[in-house]
Amino acid sequence: QKEVEQNSGPLSVPEGAIASLNCTYSDRGSQSFFWYRQYSGKSPELIMFIYSNGDKEDGRFTAQLNKASQYVSLLIRDSQPSDSATYLCAVDPETGRRALTFGSGTRLQVQP
């Protein structure tokens, strides 16, 4: 079982719709969760992080965390063509001095 799983997509949504991106993780002790956006040919850019169960909102982005079910999601409201990118979920592998574990990413396409 992969440590961090994401649907590779592409996820296609019309402009103005809500895009919902999901991520599941296997390490029950994980405490920190991050969403990165990566445009083609570019490096990952941090857009959200969440540590506690529930929702965290930042502009058009909402991160949702459910530790009991071991999933974290990212909602993008009023999707724009400029949101078209690959979204990477990253999770800390429980306690200890180790780096984040990344999922393979979900490619989002926002259709004008």
Place this chain on the structure above:
Amino acid sequence: ETGVTQTPRHLVMGMTNKKSLKCEQHLGHNAMYWYKQSAKKPLELMFVYNFKEQTENNSVPSRFSPECPNSSHLFLHLHTLQPEDSALYLCASSQEDVLRGLSNQPQHFGDGTRLSIL
């Protein structure tokens, strides 16, 4: 412009060449990372340096040799690479939270070096 600068942006080398990738972070962070990203594959962690000490080596072949002279600079020395080593190599940095541990903090990435092995 990011706080993490990588050079060169592109590198083409033969299998017998020796080259080095450079990373410099201007964020005052104390941890630095090398990742490999191949097409249609997840980011692969290669090395982690924390306070200039290597804390992780994810079974990386010895043809990749990291060097961290101080907390702001990180190098990846390359020699006798293979065609399958062609990829985007990303450097990242973060600030370690001593109480919570390394992975609690977000990582900030450089723009990467696109490496092609002939």
